Amino acid sequence: MKRFMLPRNPLMDAVELPSSPSPTPTTSSTKPRPSSRKHKPSKENDTPSFITPSPAKLKSPLPPRPPSSNPLKRKLTAVDAVTNNSLPAPSDSGIKVVVNTEMVEYYDISSCYILRPWSMAIWEIMQSFIQCMSAILQEHEYRIADLFLLNIYISQSCFNFENNVLEFFDPEVKKMKIKTCYFPLFVSPEILQKEKDHVEDFAPEYGTLSSPLCGAYRSFDFRSRQFLWQERHTAFATKDEADAEVFEILELYRRIYEEYLAAFIPNTGRGIQGATSYCLGQNFAKMFEINFENEKGEKAMVWKSSWAYSTQTMQRGCFRIRTHDQQVTKTQLYRCTRVRPHNSILISEALLILISINIPKKHEQDLKDGNWVGVKPNP
Amino acid sequence: MAGTEAKKTESKKPAAKQSGGKKKEVKKETGLGLTHRKAENFGEWYSEVVVNAEMIEYYDISGCYILRPWSMAIWEIMQEFFDPEIKKMKIKNCYFPLFVSPGVLQKEKDHVEGFAPEVAWVTKSGESELEIPIAIRPTSETVMYPYYSKWIRGHRDLPLKLNQWCNVVRWEFSNPTPFIRSREFLWQEGHTAFASKEEADAEVLEILELYRRIYEEYLAVPVIKGKKSELEKFAGGLYTTSVEAFIPNTGRGIQGATSHCLGQNFAKMFEINFENEKGERAMVWQNSWAYSTRTIGVMVMVHGDDKGLVLPPKVASVQVIVIPVPYKDADTQGIFDACSATVNTLNEAGIRAESDSRDNYSPGWKYSNWEMKGVPLRIEIGPKDLANKQVRAVRRDNGAKIDIASADLVVEIKKLLDTIQQNLFDVAKQKRDECIQIIHTWDEFVQALNQRKMIFAPWCDEEEVEADVKARTKGEMGAAKTLCSPFDQPELPEGTKCFASGKPATKWTYWGRSY
Numbered sequence: 001m002k003r004f005m006l007p008r009n010p011l012m013d014a015v016e017l018p019s020s021p022s023p024t025p026t027t028s029s030t031k032p033r034p035s036s037r038k039h040k041p042s043k044e045n046d047t048p049s050f051i052t053p054s055p056a057k058l059k060s061p062l063p064p065r066p067p068s069s070n071p072l073k074r075k076l077t078a079v080d081a082v083t084n085n086s087l088p089a090p091s092d093s094g095i096k097v098v099v100n101t102e103m104v105e106y107y108d109i110s111s112c113y114i115l116r117p118w119s120m121a122i123w124e125i126m127q128s129f130i131q132c133m134s135a136i137l138q139e140h141e142y143r144i145a146d147l148f149l150l151n152i153y154i155s156q157s158c159f160n161f162e163n164n165v166l167e168f169f170d171p172e173v174k175k176m177k178i179k180t181c182y183f184p185l186f187v188s189p190e191i192l193q194k195e196k197d198h199v200e201d202f203a204p205e206y207g208t209l210s211s212p213l214c215g216a217y218r219s220f221d222f223r224s225r226q227f228l229w230q231e232r233h234t235a236f237a238t239k240d241e242a243d244a245e246v247f248e249i250l251e252l253y254r255r256i257y258e259e260y261l262a263a264f265i266p267n268t269g270r271g272i273q274g275a276t277s278y279c280l281g282q283n284f285a286k287m288f289e290i291n292f293e294n295e296k297g298e299k300a301m302v303w304k305s306s307w308a309y310s311t312q313t314m315q316r317g318c319f320r321i322r323t324h325d326q327q328v329t330k331t332q333l334y335r336c337t338r339v340r341p342h343n344s345i346l347i348s349e350a351l352l353i354l355i356s357i358n359i360p361k362k363h364e365q366d367l368k369d370g371n372w373v374g375v376k377p378n379p
Numbered sequence: 380m381a382g383t384e385a386k387k388t389e390s391k392k393p394a395a396k397q398s399g400g401k402k403k404e405v406k407k408e409t410g411l412g413l414t415h416r417k418a419e420n421f422g423e424w425y426s427e428v429v430v431n432a433e434m435i436e437y438y439d440i441s442g443c444y445i446l447r448p449w450s451m452a453i454w455e456i457m458q459e460f461f462d463p464e465i466k467k468m469k470i471k472n473c474y475f476p477l478f479v480s481p482g483v484l485q486k487e488k489d490h491v492e493g494f495a496p497e498v499a500w501v502t503k504s505g506e507s508e509l510e511i512p513i514a515i516r517p518t519s520e521t522v523m524y525p526y527y528s529k530w531i532r533g534h535r536d537l538p539l540k541l542n543q544w545c546n547v548v549r550w551e552f553s554n555p556t557p558f559i560r561s562r563e564f565l566w567q568e569g570h571t572a573f574a575s576k577e578e579a580d581a582e583v584l585e586i587l588e589l590y591r592r593i594y595e596e597y598l599a600v601p602v603i604k605g606k607k608s609e610l611e612k613f614a615g616g617l618y619t620t621s622v623e624a625f626i627p628n629t630g631r632g633i634q635g636a637t638s639h640c641l642g643q644n645f646a647k648m649f650e651i652n653f654e655n656e657k658g659e660r661a662m663v664w665q666n667s668w669a670y671s672t673r674t675i676g677v678m679v680m681v682h683g684d685d686k687g688l689v690l691p692p693k694v695a696s697v698q699v700i701v702i703p704v705p706y707k708d709a710d711t712q713g714i715f716d717a718c719s720a721t722v723n724t725l726n727e728a729g730i731r732a733e734s735d736s737r738d739n740y741s742p743g744w745k746y747s748n749w750e751m752k753g754v755p756l757r758i759e760i761g762p763k764d765l766a767n768k769q770v771r772a773v774r775r776d777n778g779a780k781i782d783i784a785s786a787d788l789v790v791e792i793k794k795l796l797d798t799i800q801q802n803l804f805d806v807a808k809q810k811r812d813e814c815i816q817i818i819h820t821w822d823e824f825v826q827a828l829n830q831r832k833m834i835f836a837p838w839c840d841e842e843e844v845e846a847d848v849k850a851r852t853k854g855e856m857g858a859a860k861t862l863c864s865p866f867d868q869p870e871l872p873e874g875t876k877c878f879a880s881g882k883p884a885t886k887w888t889y890w891g892r893s894y
Contacts, residue, residue, distance in 0.1 A: 105526055107476050108483065109513060114526060117471035117541070124472065181451050184443035184563050185546060 235285075237294065411747040416685050421628045429557045429679060432688040432752050442555035442562035446672070449752065450558075452696030453675050454565060457593055458544065461567065461670075464589050468582075470540040470569060475522045477545075479514040483521045486648050493614035494518070497549040499562075515548045520615075520641075520667060523570050524649040531572060531663060533654045538578065539663075540571040558676025559633070559894050566671035572651060572663040576642075579664040583620055583638045586668045590622045590636035593670065598678040599691040599803035600624050601811050602635050603889065605863030609842045616667075617642025623862045623889065626680045627810045630831020632862040632893040633677055636670035681807050682776075688753030689775055691803050692796040699725055699732040699792060700754045701770075704742045704761035717760050721770060721788065728789040730796070750775060755799050756792065776803055824878050824890070828852065828859055833891050837884030838864075839877035848879050848890070862889040 105114040285291070285301035294300045413431065415423040429435050436445040446454070462472070478501070494517045501513045516522055523541070531539055548563050555561055569586065573579045587604055594602045602622035612619035622635040645651070646662040655661045682689040692698050701718045705711045718734045725732035735745050742759070749757060757773045764770055770788065772781045776799050783791045816832035818824050827834045838844070838861075845861055852859040864886050875884045 105529075108480055108525065109476060109478050112476035112478060114476065115474040117473050120472040120474055181448050182446035182454075182565060184438050184440060184445065185548065186440050186443060186563070188439055 235290065237292070237300070411744065411751060413685060413687065413751075417628060417683065424685075425680060425683075426557070428683050428687055429676075434675070434679070434688070435557045440562075442550075442560075444557050444561055446565070449696065450672075450675055453678075453690075453694045454672060456694050456696070457597055457674065458567075460597060461589060461593060462544075465542055465569065465586075468540070468585065470542050470571070473541045473543055474545065475519055475526075475543060477516055479516055479522050481512060481514060483525060484514050486521060494549070499548045499550045517547055517549045518667075518669075519543060519545075519547075519568055519570065520645060524645055524651060527570075527572055527663075527665075528649050528651045531651055531653050534574055534656055537574045537653060537663065538571060540569070542567060542569040556676070556894075558672050558674075558679070564672050566669050568669045569667060571666045572646075573665070574653070574655065574661070574663065576640075576664045579640050579666050583640045583666055583668070586666075587620050587622065587636075587638040590638065590668075590670055593674065594622055594624065594635055594677075595804065597691065597693045598674060598681075599693075599800055599807060600635075600677055600681050601804065601808040603863060603865050604867075605865040605889070607637075607863055608840070608845055608861040608888070610845050611861055613637065613639040613641075613667075615644055616640065617644065621863055624677050624681070625811045625814060625833045625891075626677075626894070627814050627831070628680070630814070630828075630833070630892065632833065632889065632891045633673075633680075634862075634893065635674065635677060636668075638668035639666060641665040641667055682803055683753070686747075687751035689803070690753035690755055692755040692800045695753070695755050696731060697733050697752075697754050698730055698796055699756045699758060700749045701732060701734040701758045701760065702742055702745050702749075703734070703736060704759050704764075706762045709762035710765060713765055714760055714762065717765055717770075721758060721760065721785075724788060725792060728793070730789070730792060746773075756795060774799055776806075819876070819878055821879060824859075825852075828891070833862070833889060834859075836878045836888060836890055837871060837875045838886055838888040838890075839880050839882040840864075840885045840888075841880065841882070844877065844880045844882075857892045859890055859892055862891055862893060864888040 102116050104119060105116060107114055291301055413424065413427050415427055417424045430437070432449065433447050434450040436447060438445055484498070498517055499515045501515065502509055527539060530536060544565075544567050546563055546565050547568075550562050553560075558564075571579070571582060573582070591602055591604055594600045602624050604622055605620065607613075607619040607621055616639045619637055619639045621637045624633045624635045625631070626633060641664075643662045643664060645665055651663045651665070652660055653663060678691070678694070679688060682691065701721050703711075703714045703718045705714055715736060718736065722732045722734045735749070737745070740748070746757065753775060755775050757775065759771045759773065761771075764782075767782075768785045769782050770785060772783055772792070772795060773779070774781075774795065781791075781795070811833065814831070814833045815835055816827040816830070817835045818827050819837065824834060824836060849858040849860055868887055871884060871887060876882065877884045
């Protein structure tokens with residue numbers, strides 16, 4: 001399954017962190033692929049040995065703690081934490097912003113991050129918005145909601161902050177038309193091989209388990225090895241339907257702007273980076289034998305499309321939170337956006353989380369405290 | 380949930396793997412129905428229901444399941460109740476990475492021993508071996524607590540209360556059962572740190588009450604709130620409280636959700652210290668608490684019947700299904716219009732209603748289909764109903780049929796949904812209570828166990844005695860153990876003896892086999 005990766009930046013290897021405990025060198029394209037494990041016997045009862053790496057190889061997971069709980073020391077600690085991760089100078093400014101604003105914390109496994117409550121609240125707002133907006137699109141017979149292409153600024157009137165819900169429709173009822181599901185985290189190697197055309201691109205990023213049934217997981221982006229996202233996959237009988245879904249964005253643009261949000265859309269160029277929509281054609285249908293019997297009784301393949309947004313959408317300013325009392329933070333956030341150098345490394349981009357929603361002053365603290373209730377509770 | 384399951388080693392009746400394609404639907408076929416009856420072959424029945432009701436699909440990796448929309452909606456509805464409730468308690472959501480480095484995982488020996496056999500490891504990236512293997516979280520204590528140590532410095536940093544909605548992986552090897560025991564499942568885990576034990580103790584019970592409400596008010600499943608024994612508590616914790624459900628058809632208890640007071644054990648291990656108001660150095664008191672998609676499996680087991688799933692209205696993504704019943708020469712368009720109008724009226728009133736206007740299935744087939752999927756209420760609209768300005772409502776829980784005037788539709792449907800929700804709970808509670816057997820001697824205990832009772836017994840609360848009971852009842856059906864000691868303790872007359880050891884009893888405790 002093709003994933004929503006941005007084009008690989010040639011600077012990637014150059015900025016590989018030397019202290020990384022889990023290096024992921026690029027696999028040579030001439031290396032032979034592993035043979036099919038179709039008949040691998042099940043080792044259901046094997047217990048993986050509990051691996052204890054030698055102490056010498058164990059990197060200290062956390063920076064040393066200062067002896068005192070002096071508030072000034074706490075700020076110094078945050079700076080030390082950044083410094084101790086040995087990040088190059090050009091990214092210092094952005095990194096300090098996300099750390100000092102308590103959005104993320106570095107984790108002891110390289111390129112993994114903790115999303116702290118302030119980031120999580122933002123992600124929940126985005127989910128709530130997408131749920132409601134997708135519902136209203138369903139109501140108006142739209143089949144997609146690639147809202148992040150619109151890079152919408154949501155005005156104050158769209159939110160009812162007293163009740164923490166989007167005001168102009170009831171998500172509880174609208175939401176029932178949206179169906180979500182959960183597929184397991186793991187993919188077996190045989191299935192993974194079916195995406196032969198795409199495996200080459202992803203190979204360095206697969207992790208493999210040493211467990212009775214060999215499985216794999218994926219990390220899609222060097223900016224973070226794990227991130228949260230939403231993905232939607234649809235299948236149609238005809239190409240026209242799949243095409244229509246992809247291109248309905250234009251009509252969506254008009255209707256959302258004119259009929260619902262009365263919002264200013266500053267820059268669709270940035271939005272395109274924030275979310276993606278693909279018509280997958282019949283390539284995957286062929287690969288995975290997704291066929292159906294059509295009305296004439298003939299066998300046919302479906303047409304597929306997909307779209308997604310993720311916590312990385314937050315990186316591209318598709319949602320912007322403007323807070324009124326955080327003067328220093330706001331200045332730092334905007335400075336990072338404006339002055340980012342051309343050759344800044346990718347990892348610093350991952351840390352520039354810019355969210356803009358006009359939130360009334362009195363609710364800023366609620367947001368920061370994590371008191372965000374994304375959807376109306378069930379009565 | 381965390382930890383206790385790892386102690387279960389007794390064998391259980393395996394749920395046979397159901398082929399997803401076995402009952403492939405064919406146009407006009409009336410092949411709907413279950414092969415197995417709940418009362419006769421519970422395990423096979425369960426496996427069949429969760430597939431035929433389109434709740435899960437078997438995945439090509441054993442012990443992993445796809446949660447289809449019909450299940451996911453239930454999980455989301457429960458989340459929509461629980462998430463705002465914990466936010467009222469100033470508990471904030473966060474997200475920690477899926478991975479644990481081995482050094483951190485090893486810090487707490489008891490904790491690790493509980494999970495070690497089930498930890499899944501990542502050893503490669505692409506074709507390259509990782510220098511240091513990485514574990515996938517079976518739970519997040521070791522993932523989170525190094526950062527609690529970093530973030531908590533003074534008493535003003537307390538309490539620190541975080542929750543996480545996520546997936547966890549426990550590579551269990553025995554008896555995979557959809558929702559009940561799977562290698563990957565969805566859950567919520569809360570991890571909180573306090574300055575005092577009193578605060579921690581209070582929160583444990585507040586959270587447990589929320590779990591009771593999920594079960595009793597949403598899933599309509601009666602539960603008992605109580606404390607786990609020393610043998611059954613969360614490894615590495617101070618004490619464990621739980622809500623316990625019971626499955627009458629199998630005579631097994633099932634742990635519904637857990638709220639643990641961790642005491643200061645993890646604080647000691649991870650050096651989670653703070654400077655208190657007097658300037659002294661102190662350790663925090665911690666809790667952790669969780670419920671998971673296991674809740675859905677419990678609901679299926681308790682309420683399902685030989686026609687399929689039975690959904691409580693509160694957690695049904697479709698509460699009312701409206702089915703047109705066309706008839707020759709009748710006003711077909713009028714009937715379809717009436718169905719659409721009915722759905723719109725109900726939706727506008729906040730009721731989750733849909734219509735089934737598929738033209739390739741008969742009304743009778745549709746009735747069976749939605750019964751299988753457990754929709755609480757079916758509305759039928761035919762020519763006679765149209766003429767009389769009424770609809771016919773049929774309850775899924777008891778099959779009762781009620782004619783309702785269109786003018787009174789919303790009021791009457793709301794009443795019916797409330798009635799169904801309450802009835803499901805009342806019926807389940809009655810069945811469970813009928814299974815409760817009070818005993819006083821070992822012979823009575825063995826007899827009750829064989830009769831699939833939920834055994835309520837006076838106990839001396841000694842760990843060795845519980846281990847002895849386990850050893851003495853070990854068999855192919857699985858050993859008996861404590862389920863919980865209820866907070867509501869009946870009087871224990873002086874001189875009452877422990878049923879198993881003959882020593883003076885100190886409390887009443889529920890015993891039985893469990894999932």
